[in-house]
Amino acid sequence: MPEKDFIGVISCLIELQKCDSEIRDLERKMEMGPSKINGLEEDLEVVEHELDEELGEIDSCLKEKKLFEQEIADLDRQIEKSNDKLSQIKSNKEYKAALKEIDDVKFNKGQLEEKLLVTLERLEQVLPKKEINNDRKKELKASFEKERREVMADIETIKAELSELAAKRVQFTAVIEKDILGHYNLLLSRKAGIAVSPVVKGVCQSCHMAIPPQRFNELIRGEKLMECPSCRRIIYWGDDGRLKKEEEIPDSGVSE
Numbered sequence: 020m021p022e023k024d025f026i027g028v029i030s031c032l033i034e035l036q037k038c039d040s041e042i043r044d045l046e047r048k049m050e051m052g053p054s055k056i057n058g059l060e061e062d063l064e065v066v067e068h069e070l071d072e073e074l075g076e077i078d079s080c081l082k083e084k085k086l087f088e089q090e091i092a093d094l095d096r097q098i099e100k101s102n103d104k105l106s107q108i109k110s111n112k113e114y115k116a117a118l119k120e121i122d123d124v125k126f127n128k129g130q131l132e133e134k135l136l137v138t139l140e141r142l143e144q145v146l147p148k149k150e151i152n153n154d155r156k157k158e159l160k161a162s163f164e165k166e167r168r169e170v171m172a173d174i175e176t177i178k179a180e181l182s183e184l185a186a187k188r189v190q191f192t193a194v195i196e197k198d199i200l201g202h203y204n205l206l207l208s209r210k211a212g213i214a215v216s217p218v219v220k221g222v223c224q225s226c227h228m229a230i231p232p233q234r235f236n237e238l239i240r241g242e243k244l245m246e247c248p249s250c251r252r253i254i255y256w257g258d259d260g261r262l263k264k265e266e267e268i269p270d271s272g273v274s275e
């Protein structure tokens with residue numbers, strides 16, 4: 020392969036790799052969007068559930084309070100009636116029995132009053148939470164909605180970036196020879212999204228294995244496409260002045 024052609028091909032492959040790495044990163048980022056929303060929603064549900072439980076306790080305390088008050092009022096009426104009847108009783112025995120009955124009702128009333136007191140004390144503790152919890156629920160819901168909208172907006176931005184990259188990718192693939200492109204695509208799918216790797220100071224920057232010196236010399240000469248003897252990725256000399264310097268070195272973070 021003449022030098023000019025080689026540099027042209029490898030430059031294109033490097034650009035294509037940059038494009039594909041960006042696409043991969045963006046796709047990962049985009050995939051994280053829905054799971055982030057789900058996570059936020061789960062957090063919201065947990066806190067809402069806690070708040071609802073407290074609100075539920077307040078409701079049941081209020082119901083209990085009403086019930087006890089009604090029962091106490093009923094007993095009061097019963098006592099009143101029994102007291103009225105007392106004056107009409109003639110026999111001593113009946114009178115004593117009626118008094119005993121009144122005492123029993125009073126005793127029951129006393130017990131209910133104690134229960135009511137406990138409920139009232141509890142209510143005093145939990146009632147202030149009613150407003151606080153309802154406000155908190157509204158706040159949480161609003162902040163969840165805000166974050167959800169942000170994540171959705173991010174996804175839209177990423178989609179736009181991805182379609183730009185897809186267009187860019189087409190430009191590069193159009194000029195790369197079919198066989199080389201096929202090989203590149205195969206490597207891309209099999210080698211954790213990194214098909215092209217620079218070699219710096221004799222070491223492949225993707226698998227971090229050393230290239231034998233003779234092969235490295237061959238690589239520096241840059242006359243043909245070469246592959247890493249360890250990871251089989253397409254390699255190029257990372258310090259090659261003929262290639263653009265500003266490019267980023269793709270690193271899969273995967274050693275093979």
Ligand SMILES: [Zn+2]
Nearest residue numbers: 223226247250
């Ligand atoms: Zn390698």
